[in-house]
């Protein structure tokens with residue numbers, strides 16, 4: 001696979017020129033025209049090398065360099081500072097900020113090529129703190145077709161069922177409506193809001209790790225509280241996406257409670273998922289909402305193969321739409337049907353445990369375990 005180089009320069013002409021030179025030498029090139037974009041791309045694309053211009057408005061190259069070095073995800077990436085300046089002082093400042101090498105503009109293509117080659121060769125074979133992507137990793141999101149259909153219950157139970165396979169984090173993206181924390185017997189959990197209140201570059205792996213709490217089940221949790229004012233937080237979708245990526249770096253299995261319907265935040269988060277399960281109640285209203293959400297999800301780029309549908313029957317009713325008809329209405333197969341178990345779900349929540357741990361051999365306990373097993377088998 002071609003090595004990937006991120007080139008950062010506010011001057012579009014020089015960006016294109018350097019990009020072209022590198023492409024001609026067989027590298028894959030990503031371009032960014034300001035500091036924030038550079039940080040975002042570095043996190044998202046994990047380049048093998050970053051070529052960074054020093055003189056940029058708003059956030060200069062030194063600052064970008066410092067921030068890259070602070071984040072465990074990006075701190076190992078070699079940085080080649082690229083600038084029009086030739087002063088010795090600037091070189092010192094660059095090295096102090098964490099640059100690995102320095103190049104002055106204008107540069108001969110041959111010199112650029114040899115510096116790039118040397119830096120790539122010096123790179124450690126396996127960066128110590130970067131996440132190791134193995135086929136064990138799984139990011140699984142749960143989204144309700146509408147509110148109150150059982151999304152949190154399904155998410156918490158599948159997460160608890162995952163613990164058997166590997167360490168697992170369950171994260172609640174429903175700010176200010178922390179029903180998940182309450183159903184697991186935890187109060188005053190504000191980890192998610194603490195993180196989303198920060199500017200995106202300050203949401204580092206270390207910051208995320210500091211907000212995790214451990215549940216008696218072994219699940220690690222990133223929780224939202226029940227303080228209504230959290231709902232007013234104007235959280236940046238990119239910050240939320242960074243949280244998900246950091247969670248993945250901490251533990252290989254990550255489960256997200258995305259609440260119901262699509263929002264600015266969830267529309268961004270669904271793009272980070274290996275699997276997205278839409279939770280639906282088998283009634284006409286929920287099914288129509290689900291059908292529209294499925295269409296919208298595919299439109300914003302979620303592949304159909306990553307999507308699954310789970311029907312939750314919270315009550316016994318002859319008025320429920322039969323599953324074959326539900327499949328027909330949705331144009332999508334149903335992966336699992338969860339039976340009604342109001343008392344059991346209630347008792348488990350009173351005990352602060354998901355059903356799969358409270359009564360693993362119950363009908364719904366088995367249904368959650370099987371749904372999880374199938375996702376594990378397919379990852």
Ligand SMILES: Nc1ncnc2c1ncn2[C@@H]1O[C@H](COP(=O)(O)OP(=O)(O)OP(=O)(O)O)[C@@H](O)[C@H]1O
Nearest residue numbers: 144147148149150151152153314339340341342345
């Ligand atoms: N299989 C089930 N049988 C009976 N009741 C259930 C079942 N699953 C969940 N419930 C109950 O349904 C209610 C809603 O569940 P839950 O909080 O999981 O839904 P939600 O979709 O996450 O809601 P919200 O939109 O408020 O986040 C809860 O009272 C829960 O106890």
Ligand SMILES: [Mg+2]
Nearest residue numbers: 151152179259
């Ligand atoms: Mg919920």
